[in-house]
Amino acid sequence: MTYGFANLKDEGTTPKSTLASTVYQQLRDDLLGGALETESKLRVEWVVSKYGAGASPVREALNRLASEGLLGRHDQRGFFVMPVSAAELEELTRTRCWLEERALRESIAHRTAEWEEQLVLALHRLGRASRLSRENRSSLDPDWEKLHRTFHRVLISACRSHWLVGFCDQLSDHAYRYRQMANDGESARRDDFGEHRLIAECALDGNADGAVQALIDHYQLTAAMCMERFKQGEASKAAASPERARR
The missing domain is CATH 1.20.120.530 (GntR ligand-binding domain-like)
Structure with a gap:
């Protein structure tokens, strides 16, 4: 499922900031809504495939969400969904x-x-x-x-x-x-x-x-x-x- 914007990979025609914002909002909604399992890994490749965007805007979105405390980050091992307790x-x-x-x-x-x-x-x-x-x-x-x-x-x-x-x-x-x-x-x-x-x-x-x-x-x-x-x-x-x- 690509949330209706599968053409976002065409980074040559859409500003990266717009792409990153779109991925950020979609992913943020899923994180807040509990659609993604806690503590599960979020590899860049998986996010690219699921949300239909290129690697560069995806990384920007993931970093932004990590700064908000919705994602955690392992050194050299990517991101993960923050646990709840x-x-x-x-x-x-x-x-x-x-x-x-x-x-x-x-x-x-x-x-x-x-x-x-x-x-x-x-x-x-x-x-x-x-x-x-x-x-x-x-x-x-x-x-x-x-x-x-x-x-x-x-x-x-x-x-x-x-x-x-x-x-x-x-x-x-x-x-x-x-x-x-x-x-x-x-x-x-x-x-x-x-x-x-x-x-x-x-x-x-x-x-x-x-x-x-x-x-x-x-x-x-x-x-x-x-x-x-x-x-x-x-x-x-x-x-x-x-x-x-x-x-």
Whole structure:
């Protein structure tokens, strides 16, 4: 499968920067969506074949993804998909709470009428969307994910620091990867919209302490659900191991 741009190998007619950006985005989407197995090797030749691009833009894309922490790199042995673990998820959630608490407090302190309108609109659109995919009720709807990301981005957008927003975005990407891998769709019984509404209401009222606590509770609940799915997966693998050994 070449994602509809098999002619990208013609590097003489398309700028390498454009080719690299295209491969980067496609590969990044697959990494965040859990389409590539963790710790699997990503050889340049394989990526060239799968994504239909030349070696030069592929290397550029792989290096860029490695700098974002989505890929690891072995000296002289190429790239690999970064592993996931309960310990890293715990650290990720803790760090995300630290940074977004500061961003949210600053955003509330410097809120404007425009920010309030954008937050109300983002919440309204999120509430109208279905969290679960119509085609597969055990997975999250991509359109809902976009609206969810927009809500959280708007929430901290008035913090007056594009650096802080950028760091929060990067952590959000990694958290999204964990949620996709945990596949918490059908089993996640929670009042998701109620959680977002509480965060927004506190923020709009200027209640920074309440908004921060609601946001932290929201992130920690998501992490706890992901942790539970990891435990279930590990238990299933452990139960299957003796069965394989008897065969």
